[in-house]
Amino acid sequence: MMKSIVSALALSTMLFAVQSGYAQELAAKDRIGLESAPKSLVVRLTNDSPNNADPNIADGYKRLFVDFIKKHPDWKLQMQFMSADIGTEQAKMLEQAKAGNAPDCAAVDSFVLSQFMINHVLADFSPYFSKDEVADLFPFIRNGITDKDGTVRAWWWDTDLRVLYRNKTVVPDAPQTWDDLKKAALASKDQGMEGVIFNAGRYEGSTFDWLANYWALGGKLVDDSGKPVFGEGDNKEKFLKALTYYKDLVDTGAAPKRVTTIGNYDDLNAAAAAGTTALFIGGNWQYAQLKATLDEDEFNKWTFSPIPGPTADKRSTGTGGWTIASFSKDKEKVEMCADLAREVYMGPANALQQQLPTRKSLFDKYPVFATDANKTFAAALANGQARPGAPIYPEISNQIQIMMGDVLSGTKSPEEALNAAFNATMEAYKRL
Structure with missing residues (x-):
């Protein structure tokens, strides 16, 4: 045996x-x-x-x-x-x-x-x-x-997106519009928070996260040939509207001036973990990161919803x-x-x-x-909505990052900054 x-x-x-x-x-x-x-x-x-x-x-x-x-x-x-x-x-x-x-x-x-x-x-x-x-x-x-x-x-097999994260104990209802988000951010300040935070430093994520607002208005960065068009005609008006929205968040204190120094999604997680913010715009992957970082009681306070649009029925989100x-x-x-x-x-x-x-x-x-x-x-x-695959896009993003810093810091008006960004982009386009 x-x-x-x-x-x-x-x-x-x-x-x-x-x-x-x-x-x-x-x-x-x-x-x-x-x-x-x-x-x-x-x-x-x-x-x-x-x-x-x-x-x-x-x-x-x-x-x-x-x-x-x-x-x-x-x-x-x-x-x-x-x-x-x-x-x-x-x-x-x-x-x-x-x-x-x-x-x-x-x-x-x-x-x-x-x-x-x-x-x-x-x-x-x-x-x-x-x-x-x-x-x-x-x-x-x-x-x-x-x-x-x-x-x-090709076969596109995975993707991601940007959403609005919020602490439900501070912001119980999901903001649906830009005005809703501003009001919620200001209300969170009354409870000792710093308002809504987001990437706005010299970083591709700053461009990509903000573009959701421009795309929600129907704006285009390039035409079908790949030529930049964001500084012309209706696209310029939409661009200025989305840019002014961000500027107003900072000017009113709904967003802190330090957003111009944020260029990393980890910084957003850190603020949530430290309890200094109740609202931030980030990527879907951060939900799992928050779960791993926060203790269970704190994590259960957090949820997310689509990024607010100019109106409740006009939404967009960047996807990769x-x-x-x-x-x-x-x-x-x-x-x-x-x-x-x-x-x-x-x-x-x-x-x-x-x-x-x-x-x-x-x-x-x-x-x-x-x-x-x-x-x-x-x-x-x-x-x-995905970023356009036009060869000029990296320079468009670079110029938007520079423009964002100038506008949110008060160095330039939205129109001055947009004109400078568009002119620099067109010069780069001619060299392609």
Whole structure:
């Protein structure tokens, strides 16, 4: 009897060792799949991959990739990973794509996706995603991945958005309009708070968070050709209205002057944790951060709602996220890249990292997204708007950051600052 038990344990140990060895053989640092696999796909990814700095997330991705390659045993993925300097990485990859030297499959920031489209370097993903799947995407996602001919050029798999956070014990009702937010912020000051805070320093987040107000008015930064238009005609009027709204918050004390020094979402969390504010504009990911930072009683005081608009029925919110796209001209490789987007990223990776899905139905499919908080985020995504992918956008953002500092500090009037920003942007546009 004892000999049988020992033999069974030995067999079990041997099988486990074989399975572990096989898994290790399928997952090397720069390769997923057997080294001897006859087909190869070069894949370049961000840290949304087995290269993630969090060991638990890295292991989770490793399992997803190994499960994926087991379904495609004739293939191996030759893995490349981007540095944290995403802007430089994306610019380099675009130049490689134009020269025909890009990876077969890669992560493309949604923010620059249209630049890749304009240069006609992306493969056609339309055959690999059904019309129902495309229709299930949030409108801004669907618009972002399709070119002028309606061809799907990438698969946008995760997104984020900005919302208004509030301490319910200080601000019990969600502000619906700009006026509502101003009144709530001033009322919070009467209770010892500093009013509403937000990014307004020299930081891309300052531009992106504020743009929700401009977009809610229907304003545009660039026209269809990518030319800046925010300082002209109706767009100028809308821009000034949204800028003056922020200025009024600071001038009346509804927002502290120190917002011009805030250029990091962590600073907003810190103020909430310190109890100095009851209102701030931040990203959806901060909800989980607040839960991890605050004790349970304090966290339960916090909630969020859509960013107020000029009127209750005019709302917008900035949205970002990542796509998977192919640069290959080999149909088999294009399909393999699309399969990777579908089987690893479209759902499983969202759940692994708790990053918001881009398809409405996935909020119901995965329990982690069925929470009241994530359902509210999903509803807000209906008003989402992505940054334009025009080459001039980085300079537009830079000039808006400078302008915001000048206006909120009182150095320049809104119109003077806007004229200066628009003129500087147009000069940069002429040099492109």
